[in-house]
Amino acid sequence: MGPLRAAALVTLVRGGGRLRYRHPRAGLHIPVRRCSAPPAPAIAAKEPFAVELKAGQKYGWCACGHSRRQPFCDGAHKKAAPGISPLRFVAEEDKMVWLCGCKQTRTPPYCDGTHKTEAVQGARLPPKP
Ligand code: FES
Structure with missing residues (x-):
């Protein structure tokens, strides 16, 4: 069965705030991920x-x-x-670290120096509550 035939057997439904495919005969609800990219993180701080x-x-x-x-x-x-x-982790040892505040690091949760770029330093920070 090709992809077009398979697509005809399922229906996109919304329920509980999530997208799911429902198979019309089997009644299965298969959660699916949205195809759009997740939102970009906000720059919380310009330093770690x-x-x-x-x-x-x-x-x-x-x-x-x-x-x-x-x-x-x-x-x-x-x-x-x-x-x-959020990125959840367990510390393996007592240690002082620099955790990223700009949310642009390539080594989360640790700072990798990306905050020094113009894209981060020139960005507007969200207003403080
Ligand atoms: S604070 Fe994000 S890379 Fe340094």
């Missing part, structure tokens, strides 16, 4: 945050840039950037 990590402790690094508890997640992504999730 110095953080003292504690071994074994869980952290949730804000990846969307909307948290008021930078550099950590406060759940703001659920409304402000639904396509972006």
Whole structure:
């Protein structure tokens, strides 16, 4: 069965805020991902945050840039950037690290120096609440 035939057997439905495909005979609901790219993260700060990590402790690094508890997640992504999730990690040792504040790093959650670029330094920061 080719892709066109398969597409004719399913119906796109909305339910619970998510897109799903429903098979008309089997009644299956298969969650699908949207094809559009997730929203770009907001630049929360133009420099990294110095953080003292504690071994074994869980952290949730804000990846969307909307948290008021930078550099950590406060759940703001659920409304402000639904396509972006926080990066959760467990510290392996007691250590001082630089966590990215611009949300443009290629080595999340750690700063890689991307904040020094003109794209970040010239950007307007969102207003403080
Ligand atoms: S603060 Fe984002 S790369 Fe340095």
